[in-house]
Amino acid sequence: MLHLKTIRVIPLIGGMTLLFSCGSGIERVSRIENPDTLPAIHATGIEIIYSDSSIVRLTIKAPELKDFVQADTLEPKSEFPKGLTATFYNQGGGVESILSAGYAIYHIKKKTFEATGDVVIKNFSENQELHTEVLWWDELHEKIWSDQPFSITTPDGTTHGKNGFEADQSFRKYRLRGTSGQMKVKETDDGGQTTDDGGL
The missing domain is CATH 2.60.450.10 (Lipopolysaccharide (LPS) transport protein A like domain)
Structure with missing residues (x-):
């Protein structure tokens, strides 16, 4: 279990940036035989901030985030189950x-x-x-x-x-x-x- 306050900065489209702020840490799951069944990142109490030219345009808050982003995953996705x-x-x-x-x-x-x-x-x-x-x-x-x-x-x-x-x-x-x-x-x-x- 990794306890991180922030992860930054991930480039997005149109010069936007993404920042994660996690209240209770992030869990990274090792690569498994079927990468679709478990998330690569499991975070709770998260806040995602989208900014464009240093101007905040969107914030997303969620109790839980599961990232299925392995390179060999057919459909990489982020799930907000709650x-x-x-x-x-x-x-x-x-x-x-x-x-x-x-x-x-x-x-x-x-x-x-x-x-x-x-x-x-x-x-x-x-x-x-x-x-x-x-x-x-x-x-x-x-x-x-x-x-x-x-x-x-x-x-x-x-x-x-x-x-x-x-x-x-x-x-x-x-x-x-x-x-x-x-x-x-x-x-x-x-x-x-x-x-x-x-x-x-």
Whole structure:
């Protein structure tokens, strides 16, 4: 068992960096005959910080992290078996939105997160809250989507959807599918609209 306060700095896409802060240490598991069955790193009480040009853009906190990253693993991944909370920040350092889920997997090669189990997104700038059971986040394209039923609550009411949605990762612009209920149409900064027929 290795007891480390931080591990840094791991280069990521787009000049971003990653920092781990672990509350109770990290366990490195030796290579075994089947590398898919046990993680290379097992950490508890972790915080991951994504920064771009020294500006923090995203923090992820989780009770537990399991990394399956061996070179001979067909699908390297990071698993958050007890869920996570991801906080997105704007350029000024303010909190833009928060995503929480009961379980999540980060697919390292695809650079996508798969979150399941009581997934909630709170957008503070737009005063919106989304609930669904499955959500995908594309790190490269900064988009989120789901093909599962969802609900979005705003000061103007609640909209329910049966066929999922697509949105930017800040959840300011989105396309809703199979909706019912009422939601006030708002025009975005680039002229788009947040309607069930709108586009990203």
